[in-house]
Amino acid sequence: MxxxxxxxxxxxxxxxxxxxxxxxxxxxxxxxxxxxxxxxxxxxxxxxxxxxxxxxxxxxxxxxxxxxxxxxxxxxxxxxxxxxxxxxxxxxxxxxxxxxxxxxxxxxxxxxxxxxxxxxxxxxxxxxxxxxxxxxxxxxxxKQLAPDDFQEIKAGAGDGAAPILVIGPGTGLGQALIVPSPAGDRIIPTEGGHVAFAPHNDEEIEVLRFIQREHKRVSIERLLSGRGLVNIHRALCQLAGTPRASLQADEITRAALTKEFPIAVKAVEMFCA
The missing domain is CATH 3.30.420.40 (ATPase, nucleotide binding domain)
Structure with missing residues (x-):
């Protein structure tokens, strides 16, 4: 071991x-x-x-x-x-x-x-x-976390009575809901990562078609996960007509942050869009 x-x-x-x-x-x-x-x-x-x-x-x-x-x-x-x-x-x-x-x-x-x-x-x-x-x-x-445990991604006014979505990409895409109520918060676990991926533009449609060659049904976690970032990168490499680099998710992220590979930058941008 x-x-x-x-x-x-x-x-x-x-x-x-x-x-x-x-x-x-x-x-x-x-x-x-x-x-x-x-x-x-x-x-x-x-x-x-x-x-x-x-x-x-x-x-x-x-x-x-x-x-x-x-x-x-x-x-x-x-x-x-x-x-x-x-x-x-x-x-x-x-x-x-x-x-x-x-x-x-x-x-x-x-x-x-x-x-x-x-x-x-x-x-x-x-x-x-x-x-x-x-x-x-x-x-x-x-809700056990301290304010300095959070990083604000986009500013905006919150609604304290609205449900809170907790979401996180890892091996898959985990999701859960925090639903406020007078009796206390209700926690609802979900398998939301398995809903079908719905592309929003022509490029995302092409990425979907690429992944469909390997997986008949393409769920959202085929793109929003560690392996999902790899899938996006492989698809974009093919669409650009460049050799497919065998990079793992952490390598793609590093290459994007350093702007070493333009396709890695594009893959991370699509992942975060």
Missing amino acids: GNGPRAFRRHARRRHLRRDGRDDIPSGRGGGMSEPLLVADIGGTNARFALATIAGDAVSVGAMHAFRAEDFETIRDAADAFLEAVAAKPRHACFAVAGPITDAVVEFTNSPWVLDIEKTKRQMKLDRLLAINDFEALATSV
């Missing part, structure tokens, strides 16, 4: 968050500190694990590490590598996973991993294992 326990870095920046009041998380109320909880953000490419503790209404996230999913056969293997590195044996865990939570067995949208919740709980000797959608978890955490 390329990212096993020896690669783990024990010293991590600690963040303090307010609890959202969920009864399924062991509380540290009464002045004491709760026992460590295993928390994880598990996507199609990376699996990030951390230990969290609760003191009163504050959640403290401590030791953290990210593993490449391809380095482990199962989620349990990756979790065990983390727990071995930190010498911890938590009894409670929460996994935020990239896929819909509709059954006791979770199949990931962009990964061969499968999470059998009860089986994994037994194997890891946990009292409780909670699985939630990764963007449900992200949307739940948004």
Whole structure:
């Protein structure tokens, strides 16, 4: 395993968050500190694990590490590598996973991993294992952030009563809604990244046709994701009649920022349009 326990870095920046009041998380109320909880953000490419503790209404996230999913056969293997590195044996865990939570067995949208919740709980000797959608978890955490955690992209007056869309490209395109109500915010996880791509101009139509040669149905995450940026770049290379450079998403982004390759600039502009 390329990212096993020896690669783990024990010293991590600690963040303090307010609890959202969920009864399924062991509380540290009464002045004491709760026992460590295993928390994880598990996507199609990376699996990030951390230990969290609760003191009163504050959640403290401590030791953290990210593993490449391809380095482990199962989620349990990756979790065990983390727990071995930190010498911890938590009894409670929460996994935020990239896929819909509709059954006791979770199949990931962009990964061969499968999470059998009860089986994994037994194997890891946990009292409780909670699985939630990764963007449900992200949307739940948004209002816990401080103002300086945000970067404004476009100025404008907000409507405090309107739903908030939380969206993020990664291996796929995650989306969730925060819907305000008098009873409190309602978090709605979605699989919005799988809606069909709707091109807005002739060039986007040509990019769509290029991707359709490889995928009969082209969802929006075929373009708005890490691999989506690669798809856009490959399509634009062909449309321009230039040799297709085999660049990954991070390489395309760097080439665009340095203006090294005009087509990389164009690909990033289309991605962000």
